[in-house]
Structure formats: structure tokens, C-alpha cells
Amino acid sequence: MRRYRDTAAALCAAAAAVVLLLTILSPDPAGTIGSLIRGPFANTYTFGNMLATMSILIICGAGMTISFQAGLFNLGGEGQIYSAGLAGAVIGLLLPVQTGIIGTLLIMIIGTAVGALIAGVSGYLLYRFRIHELISSFLLSGALVYFVDFLISNPLRDTDGFLQSTRQIPQAFRLPSILPPSNLTSALFFAVITAASLAFWLYRMRGGYELRVFGTNPSFAEFGAIPHKRYTILPMLITGACYGLAGTLMVLSTQYAAIMGFTAGYGWNGIAVALIAGNNPILVIPAAFLLAWLETGIRTAMSGSSLSFDMSNVIRGIILLSITLRLAGSRRRSMK
């Protein structure tokens, strides 16, 4: 009970901060706040886009809860999404169109594997060499983001387009739209299924149970003969896989290509969503809804202004700040 009260308090604080910020910054505060709140529900287009954003956030956040539950910190989400997205786009361009739905699945599987692999490296390094996963995942991601930037802007660039992006993947591989003309596709189903199955695994299955024991108290895990190696590497793999899936879904459902910088902070948002949800994959769904609403609201309220990206970052920051400060006696193991 207390946790929900804390979360509510933190969200109220964040909302107050946002309102305050808009009051100072906007020439017409009431109007801006109004369109921020109502914007996403104004028409099917914005509403669909909000749900599309939410789908991606659900997957990122649900994946992140697994790391957090195991007491691990994956700071490489940006690189994992970006690389997986590029991998998905490249596979989509290489595969023959005739493969159809099988091709789509293949793209998703490969993208997921790419994300898992990148995060898994950090998990392995932590287990084998005690290299802090927070640092190693960030560094690897930092290197990859620039490398993918390079690939998109140079060898893989679609020279006919204006955007810095790869060529678009064939129609056959794209996910079916739900609310045209918005970006919402069946990705939403994948998102809900991912969150639900992770929650089921975490709370109803043996592996998830062992992971929670390991995350809350490693000594107790040793008491119960729970293998240390598995639960250092596996959570990173799962988180990475989710980020990878999110990356490919973005390509398959909204971008249709790997566009320069398309990750746009989803890596950080995954962390925020997981923290708001108190690391429960099911609660990630409402948390993602909340954050997607905010993001879409900002985009509509500030349309035409180049500030929406900065504004989202500020709000992300405020939310992270207010959420972590409630985590009295954080469950995270002490830093090595």
C-alpha cells in the first residue's frame, strides 16, 4: 500500500513540476497545459500515435523490470534498440519479399537476438570479470550508437531520400495497421503479450522466483543453492532482448527503415517506466500509458517548436528524480 502512495506522491510532484515549468516557459500556460492533456485524445491520429508510443514503452519498461528485479542496471538501452532496429531493417531489405509473415517473424527474432547479445556481453563481463554492468553497458551502447549512426548515414544510406536513413523495408514485412492513419499497429499486442508473459514468468514460474530471490538477497539465494552465474547473465539477456524487440517493432510498424537517431530516448524511458511501475511488468502497462500520454501531449502542445525533445528530456528527468527519491532503502545491492 505504502508503495502505491509513494508512487502517487512522486507522480504528483512530477506533474506539479511540469505545470510549473510550462507556466514559466509558455506564453499561454493554460492553453499549453490544456492541449498537453487533451492533445493525445483529440483525434484517432494522435490517439493511435500515443498507443504506438506506449507499445514501445511497455516492451522497454517490462524488459528493464527484469534487470532491476535482479539488482542489475542496464544503461545501454539506447544502443541495444538502435542496433537491433538497424539489424531488423537490414534483414528486411535482404530477405525476399515472398517470405511474407515468416520474414517479419525472422526480422523480429534476429533483432531480439541482437539486443540480447549486446546486453548479455555486459552480463557476462560482470559475472566473469566483475566489470560493473552499468559502466560496461553504457560504454558499449555509446560506441554502438555512433557506429549505427555511421552505418545509416554512409554505407547503408538511401541516397534517394532526404532523411538520413536506410531504404524502406518492403510492404510485405510491415505490421498491419490498427488505427490508420496513425502509427498504431499490432505491435501493441506484442507489447501486452511481452509484459504479461514476463510477469507470469516472474511471479508464477520457478526461474522468475529464483531471479527475485537473487535480486533481493544474494546470500539467501546462496542459501537456496540458486546459481549465481545464471541470474547475473540471464536478466541482462532478457532486458536486452526486450530492447531489441522494441527496436525492430519500431522499424516494422512506424519507421519502416532505420532512421538516424530514431531511438529518441526510449532507452532512458524504459528505466523511467520500470521505476514508476515499481518493477512489476504488469504495472508497466499503466506506467507506459502515463508516460506515452505525456510524451504525445508534449509533442502536440509544442508542435512546430523544436523544443519538444528538450521538454521530454526535462520531464523524464523530473519523473526519474521524483520516483527514485521515494525508493527508501532501495532494493539495489550496494555498489561493488
Place this chain on the structure above:
Amino acid sequence: MTYSILAYGIPILLAAIGGYLTDISGKMNIALEGLIMVGAFTAYGVMAATSSYLLAFTAAALVPALISAGYETLTTVYHGNIFVTGLAVNLLLPGLTALLSVRIYASSGVLSLQTDHMLSSVTLLQIITVITLIVFVTAYGILHQTKAGLLLRAAGLNRRAFEIRGGSPDAVQRTAFALSGLLCGLSGAYLTLSLHAFVPNISSGKGWLALAAIYLGDRRLSGLVYAALFFSVAEYAANRAQGLFDMPASLFLGFPFLITFLGLFVKAMFRSRRNDHKKP
């Protein structure tokens, strides 16, 4: 060549020294990137208003120092996770500078400084190099020659032992955070003033590289210099290579991260092999 290496390396080195101080105090400040941005923006604001380099540098040092110590205090008081709050501050600060830039100067783009007595970039680099030299020598001296440095190291080595001997680790860490903010501020101020303008994302990852430098430098003060030098030589070489072989710049942007990652990996591998030999 010296100019470009120093111009790239000095801001990283300054921020890295700040980060290093927090690291050895037992709690690492990962918000260096955001603090550099604040320093850069503050320097622009004060310079535009007063045309005084001295005031610009001073203000640019103080504001991030206050923010840094403030967020550390908040984290301690409310039992937050310093990495999450650091991350939050890193997202918050660059965004805030952009919003403020629109609010005050009605522009979200480049803000140029137009004052009469602008120093040339070379002069400014000389000044900042001297400042960095002084900072480095002072930091070295404080850390290894004075009681203050001893307390800083001790608080990071064993918090409990420090408390029992009558010290307050929280106070030490707060001081370290303030100092890291101060140094990041200087670094940001230099970026703005030498460019004669404030540009969004002017720090372009220098704060993260500074963090990486701490690890690459093997958590030693002298190691920071090598790491910063290494980054700037790599950057210089990349620029040259780009010009010579017509290679795209973006290929090399991620280079420092990659190198640091590999460096960490190789170091850990050697360490573990050494330990394997030690075991019977």
C-alpha cells in the same frame, strides 16, 4: 596540432578530475555531462550580460557546484539511488538550458557572443590550460599531501571506519560533489567562451568521456591525463584520417567509448589471469 589536442582534451580532463574526486570519496557523480552544459550556459549568460571573463568563469563554476551538491544532498536525505538521480540530472539539465535559452534569448539554436573585447581562442586556451594545470597540481597536492585529501580517500575506502573515527562521510562526499560541479562548470565555460557562442549539445558527450577516462585511467589522477590525452589524440587522428582518406567523421565519434570498453575488458582479463596464477 597541439592546439586541437589541447582544445579537445582540456575540457575532458577538467571534468574527469571532478568526477575522479567524487569517485574516490565513495560515491560517483555520473551527471558530469549535464553539469558541463549548465556551466556552458551560465558562462554565456554572464558573459553576454557583463562582458567580463572573470565573472563568467566564476558564475559558471558556482552554479553547477551548487546544483551538484544539491542533488547529492537530496539523494542522501531521501535515500535515493545516486545513479538514478545522476541520470535524471543528466536528462534534466541539458533540457532545462535549452528551455531557458528559448525563454530568455528567444532562440533554441546558436547563441553568439558579440562583445568588443573578445579574447582569441588561442589566448583562452592558454588561460584554461594554466587553470587546468593549477587544478591538477592542486588536486594532486591536496589528495596526497594534505589531511583534507586523506579524509577524502578514507571516506571512500571504508565508510563505517570513517564514522567510527568521528568523521562524517556525507559531508566529505557533498564537498566532492560540489568540487566536481565546479570543475565541470569551468570546462563548460571554456567551451562556450572559446567558441564565442553557446550551442545546443555543446558538450557533445564530453561528460561521459570524462567518466570513461576515470576508468580508463585506472582510477588514478595521473591516469586521467593519459586518458584525456588519448581521447584527444584519437580524435585528432580521426579528423586527419577523415581529411586524408575521405572517411566520414561519424565513424570515429564512438571511438573513445569503444576504446574505453576494450581497455576495461583487457585490464580485467589481465587481472583475473594474475589472480588465477596466485591461487594454488
Place this chain on the structure above:
Amino acid sequence: MRDIHKTYASNGVHACRGMHIRIQQGTTHIIAGENGAGKSTIMKILSGDITPDAGSIWFKGRKVNFRHPEDALDQGIGMIHQILHYFPTLTVREHMMIGMKSLPLYARIRPEAIDAHITEIADHYHMYCNPHERVDHMSAEARQITAILSLISRGTELFILDEPPQKVLEAAMMLKQEGKTIIIITHNIKDALAYGDQITVLRGGANQGTFPASGLTRDELSDLIMGEHVKRQEGHRPSNHESPVDRSGEPLIRISALSGGDLQSQDQIHDVSLSVYPGETVAVVGIKDNGLRAMEALVTGKTRHRFIPLSGSVRIRDRSPRQCSSQVLGYIPSDRLETGSSVTMSVTDNIMINMRNDTRCLSTWSLPGGRPLLLPIFSRRALRELTERIISAFRITGKGDHPLESLSGGNIQKLITARALYQDPEVLVCADISWGLDVKTRETLFEAIDQHKRRGMAVLFFTSEVSTALDEADRIAILRHGRLTAVLDNHRDLTAKDIGGLML
């Protein structure tokens, strides 16, 4: 110190129950008592390390209020802890400087001046001290010497020493001659009588009285510490004393020439051999941090990152402890909250740790062919029933889905015991099982263990409470400085005094 109360919030142990102690200036005051008597707690309160829940401290006629060790140090009260916290990689000189209040922050480290100062003090008290040496390379005793030097240079008037080694004791005597006040916490009766002026005996968190050391004999003091334990409850546990244990068969636990432990401290054992037979309880008694924890860890094969086995072997039915499942080896760890449970997880989550591989806890579905399909998915019903059974059998107050930390310390220990016994293990290893618990809970726990024992379970239990060992064990093994000094049959005339003599 007047009417001091302290209850630890983390485990609910009421360590001090209204303690009064008067300490005369310029004397050596011994604080004696069994483990868990509240000795360390009361002294940590006096040194400002922990704050009392109630009560007041008067120092030199003034009421003082210590919130932090610094406050006490400023008043001239300094404590040397038994397990010394130090800074790895720093030298003796640097350790000393940290404590020097008079030194301003900007003061340069002038090695010569400081070293001269250190050597001067060290020489004065006939102690050896090399200022250049790194503290993590020194022995535990040498570290204690560094700590006392540091307190001296700080101008401390009242020294609190927790289980000091011989060298430190000698130095303390010189300090006393200079008019300083010394408080010594010790188990060692010989030292207590040899060095003490006054002796205060604590038991169960209360003061049992202060006596002049000159008027006490060894035996009297031993009796005071152990309490009125001579009158043993006859027939309380018939199995213990009436039917002798059959030791003709194969032992269930065979420990041979086992050495190892925490290499950073005194918590090590050397060359320990011991066998436990079916239906037998063997108690290993000893002082904490003197090998007890190390033996517990080595016998169960847990906490290997801290307690490292060096040589010898442990066989439980011809298997190593790490190969034993919880159906063979039940374990009740001494550290209930750290190792034995995960306090933020639910009661059911804590109960199922050993049962998670049991097919009875899993959901079953039938495949079309009638074959059962087993996936590692828990059956909620089975888990609920498991929780119900354990909760009702031990009358635990608590609900399955509540977090464990909402339970009292006694209920948590009941849960851990019930969990260990649930699978009818052949061997039970338990440590400090009744520590800090009330009499009723204690009875419940031992009654349950006894029932299993009668069916042939072997029990090895580690404790620092001699009385518990006398009540429950068939044989008592005494661990002193990490070595087994004796293994005694627990017959009727064995008294706490006998054991105390071998242990202290």
C-alpha cells in the same frame, strides 16, 4: 549511565533492558557476561556509535547526549571495537592523521613530524609501531595497537576496549597509571581478575551487580556470568540423558581435520574433527568470531566468498555438503535475516525456497494422452496449502502474502525452522537458533527438533550460549581459538562452570 534501553529495530532484539552502570574515574572496569548479554551494545551507546531508545548518560557530572562517535570522542571517550574497521591500503601514519582533530584540513602531511609523534607515543607505552606499514598488511593485534595509539594522540580519557589482545591490555594498564579510565569487555575470566578493579556482570540485558575484583574468585565470577544454571531441569528432555545414543553405526556427519575460515579475521578453525550419529545432538559451543561462524559456513558449504576452506573434509552421508539437497541437509543459519531469509519478499516466497524444485508445488496439466505435463510453473493452491501447513503447525502469526519483515523476530525464526524440518532432513545444522527469543518460542523450536531427532535425525548445532547447549545436547564440543579443546558427554553432573572453564 542510567536506565539505558535499546531495542534493535532491524531484528527486534531487546539488547539493553534498563541498565545502570557506574564507572569510577581512574579505574579499570571490566564488563563481563555471556554473548548476547548486552555488553557491546551498552558500550557502543557510551561511545556514541548507537543511540539509546531511553535513558541518560552522565559523564564527569554532566549529562551528555551523543549522537555520533565524534561527540563522544570530543568528550574524551573512545572505543576500540573487537572487529576493527580500517581503511585498506592506507598506512598507520594516515590512520593516525584521520583521528587527529587538532590538525587543520589544509595541513600538509609532514611525514617526519607525524612519525616522530607516533613513535614517541608508541615508545612511551612500550608498543611497537611502524608508521610506514600498511594497515591491511598487519595482524589484527597490531591494528588494535594502531587504534589505541590513535586514541591516545587524540587525548582520550576513557578507553573502551572490546576483547582486547594481551598487548593492548598491557598498554591500557600504563594508561591507567596515568589516571585514565579503562573499560574492558571480556570473556576471559583470568584477564578480568588480573586487570580489573571493578567487575560488572551483565546477563540478559541487565546489570547483575558490580563487584570489586579483589573479592572474587575464578569460580564465583564464572558462576555470576553463567547465572544460576546449576539446577538443571531433570527429565525435561528424556531422550537426551536417558537413552544413550547408539554410536556403533556410520556417522551422518563426518568432519575430518577441517581447517579454514575468514582469512581477514580471527574467525577461523584449525584441524577440527567431529562426527555426529543418527539421533544425536552435538552442540559446538564457543565464542562468536572465534571460529564458530567459520565452522558453520564450512560445514554447510555456504558463504564461500568469505569463509574459505583450506584443508580437511566434511562428508554428510558420503557427500559433500554442497551436493546435499535440502531433503538431506536442513540448515538454520545464524544470520536469520541476511542468509536465512529475504525480508522484503512474502512469507510464502520465503517458505518455498527449498520446495521450489518439488513437483508437488507445480501445476499439473494432463496432455490429451493422459500423460501429465510438468512445467516449472507453481501451483498457487499447492503453495497456499504449504504455507498454511507451516503456519498452523508452528502457530506463526502472519499471512502468506505479507512481506516477511512484517513478522516478529520469533515468528521469522519459527518459519525458518519449520522450513528446514518440513522435508524431514536426515541432518540438521543450526546455529544460534534461540538467540534473542522468548522462552515459549524457544520451547516450540526445540520440541519440533526433538521430534525429528527421535526419528533418527542428526543435529549439529552451534551456539555461544552454554545453557542452551546443556539443555539440548547429547554431546558438547568446545571450540576455543578455532580448535576443539574437548568433546564431552552431556551427563547429569556436567555444569556450565566446567564448560566455561574450557571455553573462556
